[in-house]
Amino acid sequence: MRPILMKGHERSLTFLRYNRDGDLLFSCAKDLTPTVWYADNGDRLGTYRGHNGAVWSCDVSRDSARLITGSADQTAKLWDVSTGRELFSFRFDAPARSVEFAIGDALAVITTDNFMDHVPTVQVKHIAEDLDDQTDESALVITGIKGRINRAVWGPLNRTIITAGEDATIRIWDSETGKLLRESDKESGHQKTISSLSKSSDWSHFITGSLDKSAKLWDTRTLTLIKTYVTERPVNAVDISPTHDTVVLGGGQDAMNVTMTDHRAGKFEAKFYHKILQEEIGGVKGHFGPINALAFNPDGRSFSSGGEDGYVRLHHFDSDYFNIKM
Amino acid sequence: MAVAAMQKQQQHQTERWGDLLDDDGGDLDFGVLLPPPVVVGPDAKGIKKVIEYRIDEEGNEVKVTTTKRVRMVRRSKSAIERRSWPKFGDAAKEAPGSRLTMVSTEEILFDRTRAPDAIDLGQVMRSLLVDMQTVVDTIDLGSKAQEPSTSVDSLLKANDKQPGGGLLMVCRTCGKKGDHWTSKCPYKDLAPQQGESSTDRPPSADGSAAQGGAPGKAYVPVFRRLGADKSGADVMRRRNDENSIRVTNLSEDARDPDLAELFGQFGPLNRVYVALDRATGVSRGFGFVNFVHREDGENAIKKLNGYGYDNLILNVDWAAPRPN
Numbered sequence: 001m002r003p004i005l006m007k008g009h010e011r012s013l014t015f016l017r018y019n020r021d022g023d024l025l026f027s028c029a030k031d032l033t034p035t036v037w038y039a040d041n042g043d044r045l046g047t048y049r050g051h052n053g054a055v056w057s058c059d060v061s062r063d064s065a066r067l068i069t070g071s072a073d074q075t076a077k078l079w080d081v082s083t084g085r086e087l088f089s090f091r092f093d094a095p096a097r098s099v100e101f102a103i104g105d106a107l108a109v110i111t112t113d114n115f116m117d118h119v120p121t122v123q124v125k126h127i128a129e130d131l132d133d134q135t136d137e138s139a140l141v142i143t144g145i146k147g148r149i150n151r152a153v154w155g156p157l158n159r160t161i162i163t164a165g166e167d168a169t170i171r172i173w174d175s176e177t178g179k180l181l182r183e184s185d186k187e188s189g190h191q192k193t194i195s196s197l198s199k200s201s202d203w204s205h206f207i208t209g210s211l212d213k214s215a216k217l218w219d220t221r222t223l224t225l226i227k228t229y230v231t232e233r234p235v236n237a238v239d240i241s242p243t244h245d246t247v248v249l250g251g252g253q254d255a256m257n258v259t260m261t262d263h264r265a266g267k268f269e270a271k272f273y274h275k276i277l278q279e280e281i282g283g284v285k286g287h288f289g290p291i292n293a294l295a296f297n298p299d300g301r302s303f304s305s306g307g308e309d310g311y312v313r314l315h316h317f318d319s320d321y322f323n324i325k326m
Numbered sequence: 327m328a329v330a331a332m333q334k335q336q337q338h339q340t341e342r343w344g345d346l347l348d349d350d351g352g353d354l355d356f357g358v359l360l361p362p363p364v365v366v367g368p369d370a371k372g373i374k375k376v377i378e379y380r381i382d383e384e385g386n387e388v389k390v391t392t393t394k395r396v397r398m399v400r401r402s403k404s405a406i407e408r409r410s411w412p413k414f415g416d417a418a419k420e421a422p423g424s425r426l427t428m429v430s431t432e433e434i435l436f437d438r439t440r441a442p443d444a445i446d447l448g449q450v451m452r453s454l455l456v457d458m459q460t461v462v463d464t465i466d467l468g469s470k471a472q473e474p475s476t477s478v479d480s481l482l483k484a485n486d487k488q489p490g491g492g493l494l495m496v497c498r499t500c501g502k503k504g505d506h507w508t509s510k511c512p513y514k515d516l517a518p519q520q521g522e523s524s525t526d527r528p529p530s531a532d533g534s535a536a537q538g539g540a541p542g543k544a545y546v547p548v549f550r551r552l553g554a555d556k557s558g559a560d561v562m563r564r565r566n567d568e569n570s571i572r573v574t575n576l577s578e579d580a581r582d583p584d585l586a587e588l589f590g591q592f593g594p595l596n597r598v599y600v601a602l603d604r605a606t607g608v609s610r611g612f613g614f615v616n617f618v619h620r621e622d623g624e625n626a627i628k629k630l631n632g633y634g635y636d637n638l639i640l641n642v643d644w645a646a647p648r649p650n
Contacts (some may be wrong), residue, residue, distance in 0.1 A: 003430045008416075023405040033416065038409070040399075042427040047415030064404065084414040269437070280439040286430070313430075319607050321436050325583050 003286055004042035006312040008035045013293050013306025015057040019064040022298040024081075026067065027312050030054040034069050036081065039297060039304075042314050048079045050086045056097045057151075061105040066127075068108055070096035076110045078127070078134075088134045090125060094118045098151045101127070102158045107139065109161055109175075111149040119143050122152050122163055124175065142178045145171070151197040153206070155220055162220070164194040164208055172223055182223040189225070190216065195235060201242040201298070209235030215249050217275070229273045231280075237293050243300030244322075245275040250305055252290020270294060270305050281324060286313050360387065368396040371606045395605065498548065569596070569623045572645040574612040576600065577636035581609070588635065589615045593622025614645055 009029035017026045018039060025039040033047040034055050053073030060067050060081065067079040072095040078088040090096070094115035101108050108127050114120045122142040128134040147166030155162055160181065161173045168191060170184035184190075192212035199206040205226060209215045211234040217227040229249060237250040249271045268290055269283035289308030296303045302316040360379040368374040376392045412418070420426070499511040506512070573585065586598045600613035617623035623644070631642040 001434055001436070002432075003434055005428045005430055006426060007428075008426050021402045021405045023401065023408060035415075035417075037427075044413070044417040044420070044426055045411060046413055046417045049415055064408065082408070082411050082414075272436075282436050282438040284434060284436055286432075286434050315434070318436065323581065324438075325581070 001315055001318045003284075004314040006037055006042050006044070006314065007310065008037070008044055008047075008312070009033075009310050011054075012289070012308040012310055013312060014055065016293040016295040016304055016306050016312065017058055017060060018295055018297055018304075019060045020062050020298060021064065024060070024064060025295070025304055025312075025314070026058050026060055027293075027306060028055040028058050028069065029306070029310065032071075034058055034067070034079075036067075037312070037314075039302070039314070042312075046084045048077075048084050048086070050077060050079075050089075051075070053095070056095070057099050059100045059108070061101055063105075066105070068099045068101060068110075068127075070099040070110055072096075074112075076108075076125075087131055090136055092123075094120075098149065098153075100153050102154045104158070107154075107158065109152050109154060111152045111163070113148050120145055120147070120149050120165070122149060122161060122173070124161070140175065140178050142173055144180075147193075150193070150195055153197060153199060156203050162197070162206065164197045166193045168192055168194055168210065168212070170194065170197075170208060170218065170223065184218070184223055185225070190214070192234075196237050198239045200240045205240075207238045207240055207247055209238035209249060209251070211235070213251075215247065215273075217247070227275065227278050229278055231271055237291055237305075239294045239296050239303070240275065241296050241300050241303075242298055246281060247273050247275050248294050248296070248303060249273065250291030250294045252308065268307065270303075284315060287311065371603065371608075372396045372398070373605050393605075569617040569620050570645040571615045571617065571623055571627060572612065572643055573615060573630075574641040575638050576609065576611050576613055576640070577638050578609045578611065580613070580636060582613075585613055585615055588630070589617075589626055592617070592626040592629070594618040 006027075009027065009031050011030035013027060013029045015028040018024065019026070023039050024045070025037045026034060027037065028034045032051045032053065032055070033049055034051070035047045036045045037043065038045055048067065048069065051069065051071040051073055053071045055069050055071045058067055058069040064081055066087070067081050068076060069079065070076045074092050074095055076090040076092070076096040076099055077086055078090075079085065080087055090110065092110075092112045094112040096110050096112055098111040099108060106127055106129075108125050110123050110125060112118070112121045112123065120143075122145070123138040124140040126135070126137075126139055142161070142163075145163065145165065145167065149163050149165040151165070152161055152163045154160070154175070155172065158175055161175045162170065163173065164170045169186070169189060171180060172182040173179065174181055190208065190210035190212050192210055194208050194210045196209040197206060199220070203220055205217055205219055207215055207217050213231055213234055215229040215231070215235050215238050216225055217229075218224065219226055229247065231249055231251065233251045233253055235249050235251040238247065240247050252268050268287040269285040270291055271283045272281040273279065274281055284305075287305065287307035287309055289310075291305050291307050293306035294303065302314060304312055304314045306312045360381070363376060363378040366375040366377070372395050374394045374396050376394070378390045378392070380388055380390060382388050413420070495505070495507060497506055497511050498508045571589075576585075580600060582598045582600050585600060586595060589595060589598070594617070596616035596618055598613070598615050601610040602608065603610055615626075617626065627642050627644070630640055633640045633642075
């Protein structure tokens with residue numbers, strides 16, 4: 001395959017997200033402007049100007065009308081997807097890291113970092129249909145997690161919120177009361193910072209990637225560990241194929257070793273594993289820096305990766321990928 | 327709206343003045359004499375042929391046939407609407423030549439960690455076929471010169487990955503297996519030249535073989551040429567014919583490994599082959615299986631003829647022997 005290289009960002013990529021139809025790809029980077037691309041040919045559609053710090057993550061509403069972004073400038077912003085106009089800005093007293101719309105797009109979960117003497121929080125905000133009704137108030141604030149929360153996502157039917165972060169523990173919270181429901185087992189769980197979390201298309205299970213050089217597959221309801229994928233380098237990004245039994249892991253070395261190895265050493269490839277057999281299927285090379293973000297197209301026929309090198313690489317799979325039999 | 331479009335077009339033309347000059351030289355003068363381009367298809371398989379005529383540097387009329395595969399992509403209504411959204415933000419004031427989005431010039435392979443099984447040879451060939459298709463697809467991108475080498479490279483790579491990869495790579499000059507291709511043979515100069523040998527040598531008993539080496543004649547298959555390893559060819563032919571079973575009404579999803587799995591339970595197999603459409607890579611719905619032992623084959627026919635496989639009823643019988 002010949003990947004499409006998208007060089008719109010001046011600094012390293014942090015997050016990639018497809019919309020539900022799979023025709024738009026949103027990318028966030030440590031520069032100030034989230035960008036939207038056409039997901040088939042990689043043409044840039046537009047940028048969202050207004051943030052004043054690194055943008056850590058984003059999410060797009062089901063109808064692809066609104067975008068929410070979380071940034072290190074201590075705000076999360078709502079955008080009009082089609083024009084790039086800023087609709088609303090949520091202010092926090094710490095950098096906002098993870099954002100996600102709930103089913104129905106009436107709620108959003110936003111996490112803030114531990115910063116100065118503020119503790120990390122998970123906050124739920126109401127998203128009003130009419131912008132005039134939009135307020136800054138939080139419907140729920142969850143505290144009590146030590147260490148940065150790298151990802152917070154909604155559980156099935158918006159009943160729960162799943163968080164994962166620096167303390168290597170996955171927690172499931174009640175999204176109404178903020179009560180802690182489950183906590184991942186210290187023994188079987190990750191040993192180091194969880195860098196990424198991604199849900200399967202039916203939300204029945206999710207995968208977490210960690211700096212302890214492994215990725216793990218969990219049941220969304222019971223938080224039981226289903227599978228473990230072991231690799232030889234820290235995992236920065238993970239995703240689950242919506243159509244095939246594959247998961248993809250992206251990562252790289254520790255920052256201190258990056259300049260000491262050649263990119264051809266293959267440390268920066270996206271690794272594909274069989275979801276059930278936990279066996280490595282293959283890899284796709286190309287980045288010359290660690291991979292920070294990965295996303296499968298909802299149709300399962302292409303995936304994109306974003307690297308520390310500032311490039312987004314969009315890969316349309318060849319037919320041999322679909323014929324792989326294990 | 328139309329005016330705006332025209333302006334845009336003009337802008338476009340002034341940017342690419344280099345292309346424009348090129349066009350001026352050839353087509354305008356001779357264009358009248360050439361037949362108009364013909365577009366055939368796309369047919370049911372999505373194969374589209376474009377036949378164009380042009381005049382090359384030496385003034386000869388050239389017919390260029392481009393075969394392309396057209397794939398229909400279903401999109402939601404809103405996605406189609408989004409396609410026509412005007413660009414915004416930095417993308418709106420983007421310099422036309424900024425080339426933020428580029429197609430990689432490098433062919434990136436999906437590197438399999440584990441070499442495919444021996445039976446997956448077909449898969450390797452199929453991926454090669456895909457390579458060849460990309461050659462066709464990318465001809466108009468102007469990267470023609472590089473292409474053939476990449477496909478050979480990928481064949482080489484595919485060979486490297488194979489544990490018994492030598493099977494595919496046999497040198498016809500020195501007969502060494504799995505080391506190099508005929509064209510790269512280090513003993514090329516030492517081997518007798520085929521053209522000479524045909525004149526030196528007295529005609530052998532097998533007349534057809536003697537003619538084989540003569541240049542300028544009709545194509546002669548490699549195994550019939552002079553100096554070819556005849557025994558190998560015989561074995562190959564026997565292998566294709568002996569205890570061969572034809573399977574029809576196969577589902578489109580069935581591939582070689584599936585047939586191997588299905589028939590393998592009756593006994594050892596020599597060969598499994600599912601016919602694929604050359605252009606689209608889709609199964610044509612039939613295949614062949616060769617058993618080592620005839621009894622196993624009989625058994626398989628008895629059991630599998632009329633067997634329901636992937637929602638279709640299999641039709642299994644001895645393959646008709648070749649006419650010659």
